[in-house]
Amino acid sequence: MPAHSYKHIEVTGSSTVGIDDAISTAVAKAGKTLHGLHWFEVVDTRGYIEGSKVKHWQVTVKIGFRLED
Amino acid sequence: MPAHSYKHIEVTGSSTVGIDDAISTAVAKAGKTLHGLHWFEVVDTRGYIEGSKVKHWQVTVKIGFRLED
Amino acid sequence: MPAHSYKHIEVTGSSTVGIDDAISTAVAKAGKTLHGLHWFEVVDTRGYIEGSKVKHWQVTVKIGFRLED
Amino acid sequence: MPAHSYKHIEVTGSSTVGIDDAISTAVAKAGKTLHGLHWFEVVDTRGYIEGSKVKHWQVTVKIGFRLED
Amino acid sequence: MPAHSYKHIEVTGSSTVGIDDAISTAVAKAGKTLHGLHWFEVVDTRGYIEGSKVKHWQVTVKIGFRLED
Amino acid sequence: MPAHSYKHIEVTGSSTVGIDDAISTAVAKAGKTLHGLHWFEVVDTRGYIEGSKVKHWQVTVKIGFRLED
Amino acid sequence: MPAHSYKHIEVTGSSTVGIDDAISTAVAKAGKTLHGLHWFEVVDTRGYIEGSKVKHWQVTVKIGFRLED
Amino acid sequence: MPAHSYKHIEVTGSSTVGIDDAISTAVAKAGKTLHGLHWFEVVDTRGYIEGSKVKHWQVTVKIGFRLED
Amino acid sequence: MPAHSYKHIEVTGSSTVGIDDAISTAVAKAGKTLHGLHWFEVVDTRGYIEGSKVKHWQVTVKIGFRLED
Amino acid sequence: MPAHSYKHIEVTGSSTVGIDDAISTAVAKAGKTLHGLHWFEVVDTRGYIEGSKVKHWQVTVKIGFRLED
Amino acid sequence: MPAHSYKHIEVTGSSTVGIDDAISTAVAKAGKTLHGLHWFEVVDTRGYIEGSKVKHWQVTVKIGFRLED
Amino acid sequence: MPAHSYKHIEVTGSSTVGIDDAISTAVAKAGKTLHGLHWFEVVDTRGYIEGSKVKHWQVTVKIGFRLED
Numbered sequence: 001m002p003a004h005s006y007k008h009i010e011v012t013g014s015s016t017v018g019i020d021d022a023i024s025t026a027v028a029k030a031g032k033t034l035h036g037l038h039w040f041e042v043v044d045t046r047g048y049i050e051g052s053k054v055k056h057w058q059v060t061v062k063i064g065f066r067l068e069d
Numbered sequence: 070m071p072a073h074s075y076k077h078i079e080v081t082g083s084s085t086v087g088i089d090d091a092i093s094t095a096v097a098k099a100g101k102t103l104h105g106l107h108w109f110e111v112v113d114t115r116g117y118i119e120g121s122k123v124k125h126w127q128v129t130v131k132i133g134f135r136l137e138d
Numbered sequence: 139m140p141a142h143s144y145k146h147i148e149v150t151g152s153s154t155v156g157i158d159d160a161i162s163t164a165v166a167k168a169g170k171t172l173h174g175l176h177w178f179e180v181v182d183t184r185g186y187i188e189g190s191k192v193k194h195w196q197v198t199v200k201i202g203f204r205l206e207d
Numbered sequence: 208m209p210a211h212s213y214k215h216i217e218v219t220g221s222s223t224v225g226i227d228d229a230i231s232t233a234v235a236k237a238g239k240t241l242h243g244l245h246w247f248e249v250v251d252t253r254g255y256i257e258g259s260k261v262k263h264w265q266v267t268v269k270i271g272f273r274l275e276d
Numbered sequence: 277m278p279a280h281s282y283k284h285i286e287v288t289g290s291s292t293v294g295i296d297d298a299i300s301t302a303v304a305k306a307g308k309t310l311h312g313l314h315w316f317e318v319v320d321t322r323g324y325i326e327g328s329k330v331k332h333w334q335v336t337v338k339i340g341f342r343l344e345d
Numbered sequence: 346m347p348a349h350s351y352k353h354i355e356v357t358g359s360s361t362v363g364i365d366d367a368i369s370t371a372v373a374k375a376g377k378t379l380h381g382l383h384w385f386e387v388v389d390t391r392g393y394i395e396g397s398k399v400k401h402w403q404v405t406v407k408i409g410f411r412l413e414d
Numbered sequence: 415m416p417a418h419s420y421k422h423i424e425v426t427g428s429s430t431v432g433i434d435d436a437i438s439t440a441v442a443k444a445g446k447t448l449h450g451l452h453w454f455e456v457v458d459t460r461g462y463i464e465g466s467k468v469k470h471w472q473v474t475v476k477i478g479f480r481l482e483d
Numbered sequence: 484m485p486a487h488s489y490k491h492i493e494v495t496g497s498s499t500v501g502i503d504d505a506i507s508t509a510v511a512k513a514g515k516t517l518h519g520l521h522w523f524e525v526v527d528t529r530g531y532i533e534g535s536k537v538k539h540w541q542v543t544v545k546i547g548f549r550l551e552d
Numbered sequence: 553m554p555a556h557s558y559k560h561i562e563v564t565g566s567s568t569v570g571i572d573d574a575i576s577t578a579v580a581k582a583g584k585t586l587h588g589l590h591w592f593e594v595v596d597t598r599g600y601i602e603g604s605k606v607k608h609w610q611v612t613v614k615i616g617f618r619l620e621d
Numbered sequence: 622m623p624a625h626s627y628k629h630i631e632v633t634g635s636s637t638v639g640i641d642d643a644i645s646t647a648v649a650k651a652g653k654t655l656h657g658l659h660w661f662e663v664v665d666t667r668g669y670i671e672g673s674k675v676k677h678w679q680v681t682v683k684i685g686f687r688l689e690d
Numbered sequence: 691m692p693a694h695s696y697k698h699i700e701v702t703g704s705s706t707v708g709i710d711d712a713i714s715t716a717v718a719k720a721g722k723t724l725h726g727l728h729w730f731e732v733v734d735t736r737g738y739i740e741g742s743k744v745k746h747w748q749v750t751v752k753i754g755f756r757l758e759d
Numbered sequence: 760m761p762a763h764s765y766k767h768i769e770v771t772g773s774s775t776v777g778i779d780d781a782i783s784t785a786v787a788k789a790g791k792t793l794h795g796l797h798w799f800e801v802v803d804t805r806g807y808i809e810g811s812k813v814k815h816w817q818v819t820v821k822i823g824f825r826l827e828d
Contacts, residue, residue, distance in 0.1 A: 003401040008355040010077040018296040020639040031673025042666040045318040052307025079353040087227040089156040100190025111183040114249040121238025141470040146424040148284040158225040169259025180252040194279040210608040215562040217491040286422040294641040321663040328652025332417040363710040365570040376604025387597040390732040397721025432503040434777040445811025456804040459525040466514025493560040501779040528801040535790025572708040583742025594735040624815040629769040631698040677693040700767040
């Protein structure tokens, strides 16, 4: 991270595909209303089960975005 | 949680009654400006003391609310 | 705890009343199939929200029960 | 907390009523020998079980009290 | 999670394919002897190495299943 | 903290001077768009290195601000 | 751990001798009803005191055992 | 623990013999000035090295003692 | 630490200058009533804000002091 | 792990593909200068974002390798 | 951090001046034998006390340095 | 620790005897290639089981050694 200021938000993304896709979903969702998204960090990896199979994955990420100078 | 995306916020609610009421206060406060509140998780339970009695309770909760699809 | 051996299980109890009641529910549920329940410890306090009010409380407890000598 | 110095102690209070009452008991106990109790923070929530019911609740709190200037 | 009671177990699944597959293996294994599996949460992600390559992945998940009412 | 409700945000501030200055920067940044900032808590202290010297410091703080009654 | 699936349980063993012996007690207890115990990990080391001496040691271990293929 | 109130202190004991002995030393030291010591919990296990051998062991324990009713 | 026994206390010091000064204040406060202070460890770094500026810093330290042999 | 001694190192691997690939990169990098790599454990999963998409994934693993007897 | 691989080491630096200076010392020490130091993260802040004053500060940092491609 | 700089490494030692011996093994192993070992701290205590008995103990320690001035 260069010498700027950042604000962090926490978002949960869902996917029927897997962990990587759930993270990409969370990042894309956050990008709809915020500019300057810079990094993410995985906080929690969960999912829901149906008939002994993973039905959907839910990954919570902390996302940092740059504040205007 | 169904297969949607969620954003999380952290709020502290106060009460002179007890822990459960402080949580309800935090949830009600958050509901004044946000729609689609879905779940909460207790982060921290504190309080202030006066004359060796609990004067008010302060509970911090993480609240998740659904993002529009 | 006296000098015995114990096994621990983790159970989530629900209640529309509050945190104390959700714990009592979890303990009662565990007591239906296990004997010798001895202590509990709160692991996690969560809940679900509807219309900016707490709809039900969900508390996860670790419960220890004594193993036969 | 205003700009003073504080010392912290850790106390466990018991109650047959519930969590809030166990905390009040811990605070009252600490207030018998210390002045200037200012705040508490819940460290651990446990309890003992008898006949699949919670027999008594035990909550450990960290309590801060003001040091003389 | 709806207003039911849940028990949690902890299972480690292995896979030569990757993290997602090791989780699915753990869930499938647990489903052989338990009904009503509802959710999982990743506790630990490890693996074994041979010749500087990941030989197999081992993911430990906590799985919650619904207790009969 | 008096008996109000608070919301928390997480902000990273940067400084070429040191840790205290990076915290002040984070607080000042947050104050540009939010009123009623009340307290902060350090979450993480990091920094970037160039030529075996600390080039800039980056401190992440959680900041609480009062919600309107 | 080879490429199998494992389930984990948590057991507390007691001993008047010391920590190592309390762990061996916990493992022996678990082995009375479960086969294929593979590894343990210390979760918590506690004990009870009488007359300013350790009366008995209580160590909680997480134990992994292999699930049938 | 029966339904009393307890205060906790944290003490580090040293030993040239091993971990169990360092804990017994800590408990004995605390017992010189406090009555009613009831339980301990290991917080931290460290030691000092000289000539690639452990010279002495240092274990920090939290000790609970009963408060007068 | 040489092979002695130590007791730990937790103290919060305040300062309008910065983090280092708040720690020195906590240590000086503890030294008014205790002898043989040996080391400290930072537990928590917080502060209060007024008008988007840090008004005073509050650092909580754990302090170890030597028990008489 | 068989009865040998192991040393641990911590390495961050990057990938534009996903989490599994970033771990494989970290392991391969470590294998260039060290022999006897035996296991890994994920410490931290992060990534960088560009245009609301994950640009590259960065996973930090702790890797254990066997020390010569 | 750009898309490279990094190794982490942990170093404690000392200073009679303060926390910032102890970190700079740790970084400078690490830079004597390693090239490509990129970032640090504070792990632990401690110090030694003499006559109720901080005699020297000791800060432990995790330092990341770039591995050759 | 006197006012020097230290580097930390993490090593796992094994023993068929017990925890103390596994730590001594880890320290002795580290001393074969490094000088100036100063202290250790237990990170993790595990072991392997065969026939419901502890077959060997594995303790992971962080070891600090002094860097040349």
